[in-house]
Amino acid sequence: MGIVKLRRNFHEAKWEEPIIFELSNEGERGILVPLDDRLEEEVGDGISVIPEHMRRKEPPRLPEISQMRVLRHFLRLSQETLGADLNIDIGQGTCTMKYSPKVNEIFVSSPKVTELHPYQDEETVQGALEIIYKLDSFLREISGLDRFVFQPGGGSQAILAMASIIRAYFRKRGEERDEIITTIFSHPSDAAAPAVKGFKIITIYPDPETGIPDIEALKAAISRRTAGMIVANPEDTGIFNPRIREFCNIVHEAGGLCGYDQANANGIIGIVRARECGFDMGFFNLHKTFSSPHGCGGPAVGALGVKKELESFLPVPIVDYDSEKGKYYLNYDLPDTIGKVREFYGVFPVVVRAYAWIMALGEEGLKEVARVAVLNNNYVMHKILREVKGADISYPANKKRIEQVRYTWKKLKEETGVGTEDVIRRMFDFGFHLWTSHHPWIIPEPFTIEPTESYSKEELDEYIEALKEISREAYNNPEKVKKAPYRSVIHKIEDNSWFEDPAKWSITWRLFKKKHGGKS
Numbered sequence: 126m127g128i129v130k131l132r133r134n135f136h137e138a139k140w141e142e143p144i145i146f147e148l149s150n151e152g153e154r155g156i157l158v159p160l161d162d163r164l165e166e167e168v169g170d171g172i173s174v175i176p177e178h179m180r181r182k183e184p185p186r187l188p189e190i191s192q193m194r195v196l197r198h199f200l201r202l203s204q205e206t207l208g209a210d211l212n213i214d215i216g217q218g219t220c221t222m223k224y225s226p227k228v229n230e231i232f233v234s235s236p237k238v239t240e241l242h243p244y245q246d247e248e249t250v251q252g253a254l255e256i257i258y259k260l261d262s263f264l265r266e267i268s269g270l271d272r273f274v275f276q277p278g279g280g281s282q283a284i285l286a287m288a289s290i291i292r293a294y295f296r297k298r299g300e301e302r303d304e305i306i307t308t309i310f311s312h313p314s315d316a317a318a319p320a321v322k323g324f325k326i327i328t329i330y331p332d333p334e335t336g337i338p339d340i341e342a343l344k345a346a347i348s349r350r351t352a353g354m355i356v357a358n359p360e361d362t363g364i365f366n367p368r369i370r371e372f373c374n375i376v377h378e379a380g381g382l383c384g385y386d387q388a389n390a391n392g393i394i395g396i397v398r399a400r401e402c403g404f405d406m407g408f409f410n411l412h413k414t415f416s417s418p419h420g421c422g423g424p425a426v427g428a429l430g431v432k433k434e435l436e437s438f439l440p441v442p443i444v445d446y447d448s449e450k451g452k453y454y455l456n457y458d459l460p461d462t463i464g465k466v467r468e469f470y471g472v473f474p475v476v477v478r479a480y481a482w483i484m485a486l487g488e489e490g491l492k493e494v495a496r497v498a499v500l501n502n503n504y505v506m507h508k509i510l511r512e513v514k515g516a517d518i519s520y521p522a523n524k525k526r527i528e529q530v531r532y533t534w535k536k537l538k539e540e541t542g543v544g545t546e547d548v549i550r551r552m553f554d555f556g557f558h559l560w561t562s563h564h565p566w567i568i569p570e571p572f573t574i575e576p577t578e579s580y581s582k583e584e585l586d587e588y589i590e591a592l593k594e595i596s597r598e599a600y601n602n603p604e605k606v607k608k609a610p611y612r613s614v615i616h617k618i619e620d621n622s623w624f625e626d627p628a629k630w631s632i633t634w635r636l637f638k639k640k641h642g643g644k645s
Contacts, residue, residue, distance in 0.1 A: 133556070135554065135555055135556035135612060136612045137204070137205065137207075137553075137556070137612060137613050137614055138201070138204035138205060138614070139205065139613075139614045140201040140202075140204070140205065140614075142198065142201050142202060142205075144634060145188045145190065145195075145198055146188055146634045148188065148190050148194060148198060149188040149189045149190055150189055150190065151189055152189060153189045153190055153191055154189065154191065155190060155191055155192040155195060156192065186635075205614040207553075207556065207557075207558055208222075208418075209222040209223060209224065209225075209418070209419070209579075210224075212556045212557060212558070213557060213580060213584045213585075213587060213588045214557075214558060215505070215574055215575060215576045215577065215580060215585070215588055216552065216557055216558045216559035216560055216572070216573075216574055216588070217419075217558055217560050217575070218361070218529045218530075218531070218560050218562075218572075218573025218574050218575040219312070219361050219388070219389060219529060219560075219573060219575060220413065220419055220560075220575065221388075221389075221391045221410070221413035221414055221419070221528075221575060221577055222419055222575070222577065223391070223413075223416065223577040223578065223579040224416075224579040225416045225417060225418050225478065226416065226481075226482065226485070228481070229416070229417075229477070229478040229481045229482065232477055232478070232481055233474035233477050233478060237252070237253075238253075238473060238474055238477055239474075241253055241473060243468070243469035243470070247452070247453070247454050247455060248452075251452065251453055253473060254444050254453035254454070254455070255453055256476060256477060256480050257275060257444045257453075257470060257471075257473075257476055258444045258445075258446055258453055259480065260273070260275070260428075260476055260479060260480045260483070261273040261274075261275075261444065263480070263483050264409060264428055264430060265430070267394060267395065267398070267409075267491070268387075268398055268399045268400065268407060268409070268430050269398040269399055269400025269401060270399055270400060270404075270406065270407065270430035270431060270432055271430075271431065271432050271433040271436060272430065272431055272433070272436045272439065272443065273428050273429065273430040274428075274429050274439050274440055274443055274470070274471070275411070275426050275428050275429075275470060275471030275472075275475075275476050276429070276440045276465065276466055276467045276469070276470055276471050277408065277426065277427035277428075277429050277440075277466050277467060277471075278424070278425055278426070278427065278466075278467045278471075278472065279410070279412070279425035279426070279427045280312070280314065280386065280388045280408060280410045280425075280427045281312075281314040281317070281318060281427070282318075282427055282466055282467060283408035283427030283428070283429045284312075284314045284315055284318040284319070284355060284384070284386060284408070284427075285318040285321060285322070285466060286408075286427075286429050286440060286463065286466045287318075287355060287384040287406050287407075287408070287429070288305065288318050288319040288321070288322040288324060288355070288384075289322060289463040289466070290382075290406065290431070290435060290438040290439075290463055291305070291319075291324075291352050291353045291382050291384070292322055292323070292324075292352070293438050293461060293463050294382060294435065294438060294461075295352055297461060300380070301350070302349075302350055302351060302352035302380075302381070303323065303324055303325055303350055303352060304324060304325045304326075304327055304346075304348065304350045304351050304352055305319040305324040305325070305326055305327070305352055305353055305354070305355060306327045306328075306329060306343065306346050306347075306351065306353070306354040306355075306356075306376070306381075307319075307326060307327075307328055307329070307354065307355050307356055308328065308329045308330075308331070308338045308356050308357075308360060309328050309329070309330050309331070309567060310331065310336075310357070310360035310361045310362050310364075310531075310567070311355070311356045311357040311360055311361070311386055312357055312361065312386055312388060312563070313563050314386075315355045315356060315357065315386050316328065318355075319355060324352060325350075327346045329342045329343055329346060330342060331364075331520070333520075334520070334522045334523070335364075335520060335522065335523045336360075336362055336364045336519060336520030336523050337364060337366050337367070337368070337523070338356075338360075338366055338372070340368060340371065340372065340375075343372060343375055343376075344375060347375060347376070347379045347381075348379070349379075349380075351376065351379045351380070351381045352381055352382070353376065353381040353382040353383060353384060354372065354373070354376045354381060354382075354383050354384070355383075355384040355385075355386060356372075356384075356385070356386060357386040357387075357388060357389055358385070358386075358389075358402070359389050359392065359393070359526075359527040359528065359529075360389070361389070361529070361531060361562065361563065361573065362519050362520065362526075362530070362531045362568075363502065363526035363527050363528060363529040363530045363531065364520065364523065364525065364526065364527070365393075365397075365525070365527050369402045369403065370401070370402055370403045372403075373402060373403025373404060374403060377403070382405045382406070382435075383403060383404045383405050383406075384404065384405065384406050384407060385399045385402065385404040385406065385407030385408070386407070386408070387399065387407050387408060387409050387410075387414075388408075388409075388410045388413065388414075389527075389528060389529070390409055390410075390414045391413070391414050391494065391495065391498050391528045391575075391577055391578070392495050392498045392499045392502065392527040392528030392529075393495055393527065393528075394414060394491050394492075394494060394495050395488065395491040395492035395494075395495055396492060396495050396496075399430070400432075405431065405432050405434075405435060406429070406430060406431040406432065406435060407429075407430055408427045408428055408429045408430065409427075409428045409430075410425065410426075410427060410428075411425070411426040411427075411428050411475050411476065411478070411479040412424070412425035412426060412475055415428075415478070415479035415482055415483065416478060416479065416482040417474075417475040417478040417479065424472040424474070424475060425472065425475060426471050426472050426475040426476060426479075428479075436459070437459050437460050437461040437462070438459070438461045438462060438463055439459055439462060439463070440462060440463055440464060440465050440466050440467075441456070441457045441459050441462045441464070441465070442455035442456055442457045442470060443455075443456050443459070444456070444470065455470070493578075494578045495578075497578035498528050498576065498577050498578040499527055499528060501576035501577065501578065501580060501585060502526060502527070502528055502529060502530065502574075502575065502576050503526060504576075504582070504585060505530070505574055505576050505585055505588075505589065506518060506524070506526055506530050508585075508586075508589050509532065509574075509589060509592065512589065512593055513589065513592045513593050513596050514537075514593075514596045514597075514600065515534060515536045515537025515540060515541065515543075515596050515599065515600070516532055516533070516534060516536070516537065516592070516596065517532065517533050517535065517536060518530055518531070518532050518533070519531045519532070519533060519568045519571070528575055528577075529573060529574060529575035529576075530573070530574060531562055531568050531571055531572075531573045532571065532572050532573065532574065533568050533569055533570050533571055533572070534548060534570040534571075534572060535569040535570045537570070537596065537599055538569075538570045540600070541599040541600055541603045542603050542607075543599035543603045543606045543607060544570050545559075545561050545570040545571060545572050546561070547599075547606045547607050547609065548572070548592075548595055548599075548606065549561070549572070550609040550610045550613075550615070550617060551595045551598070551605075551606045551609035551610060552591060552592075552595065553609070553610040553612075553613035553615060554609055554610045554611050554612045554613060555591040555594075555595075557588060557591055559572050559574075560572065560573050561573070629641075
């Protein structure tokens with residue numbers, strides 16, 4: 126079957142669109158706001174009250190551009206973007222790209238959400254506090270943990286909060302413990318965040334046959350310096366550690382705490398709970414599993430939960446209910462709090478979406494999400510193994526996978542010279558995305574697929590058909606794949622030194638102009 130037999134003939138819009146700073150024309154305006162004569166009478170000039178050392182010497186150099194040109198600019202950029210609402214986005218493994226009900230966008234577009242201010246008096250935000258409180262109670266039931274907060278701005282920040290709690294816990298006890306254990310296929314943040322807090326990281330590798338973390342390596346890593354373990358389960362291979370309770374028991378026997386990275390929870394919600402696995406704390410990504418859009422890094426919420434004995438260490442405020450007064454309130458009175466990890470009480474629109482999603486699904490609906498996600502994932506895995514030449518799975522002796530699979534193009538690379546980065550670029554010509562894995566690559570020539578529950582069998586087949594076509598091209602005409610893409614906005618970057626040399630990196634347009642004269 127060739128490319129013409131795929132369901133749609135994709136060709137992405139491609140605009141030679143400058144960045145908005147290059148479109149700026151001095152004096153051009155999108156809107157002119159008339160001055161109100163009463164303004165100065167009420168508040169003065171608005172500047173003199175600011176301390177002089179905090180005042181700008183000159184106005185910010187913002188783009189000066191008309192409304193119509195702004196609209197065109199961002200619409201053109203939007204046409205060069207793929208995502209879960211545009212294409213079959215199952216190839217962004219570990220990120221749980223799923224359908225987010227659009228009715229939830231109506232809820233979060235309400236002025237009751239958009240105009241909420243974090244400094245409002247508690248009396249005026251009782252409805253918002255009730256939603257936060259009730260979502261906390263839902264996640265307690267789903268996880269078995271005893272209290273949740275929504276302050277962390279994503280999974281990595283929730284891991285940082287867990288590491289902070291671990292450090293505070295042992296400082297209170299007067300114990301010198303400075304080692305955190307993780308596994309190589311847990312998310313890199315499970316090592317990076319504790320390292321930021323000053324912990325030494327010990328990494329456990331898997332059994333070479335099963336891909337399950339080696340329990341003997343864990344036992345060897347345990348010492349009187351062990352503060353805790355922070356791991357994902359299932360890991361990014363899609364493999365679930367069936368001995369996780371035993372792992373937690375070993376850490377507990379050594380006096381350590383156990384933190385659960387549940388960013389990969391889409392295949393286990395309603396099926397597996399943190400408490401029964403033995404964890405003392407854990408987090409969910411509300412912007413993934415619980416159906417706020419992924420957002421390419423934000424806005425997000427890493428909902429952090431703990432057992433009762435760790436509740437006093439949570440970041441403040443937490444939302445509590447006064448049954449006598451019949452009111453919700455912000456509780457700052459936690460004696461061992463780690464303080465804030467983020468301002469206020471979290472990204473409220475994400476909390477609202479998660480609350481609405483859980484309310485719509487109920488207990489059985491959440492379990493069905495997990496069941497369908499696992500079904501879709503295993504369907505894709507078996508189709509790829511049977512029908513896509515040159516592809517295999519990591520740890521092929523163990524074909525038990527949960528919500529995703531880390532595959533490998535090792536055989537394709539050896540037989541055709543076409544590697545995973547070539548396949549990724551060619552996938553853009555079909556309107557699809559394919560992700561590799563975290564670096565460094567432990568699995569050679571990796572790619573990771575997470576189908577979630579959102580996609581139909583027909584859509585999964587369409588995605589697999591693209592992989593099959595690219596595999597056929599690799600064996601018949603490998604240069605065609607290597608020179609891809611042809612019908613996408615991106616191109617093959619030959620000079621990788623830009624990625625490898627920090628001296629060339631520019632995080633702002635003005636820094637880029639300063640370093641490179643505005644020329645790429």
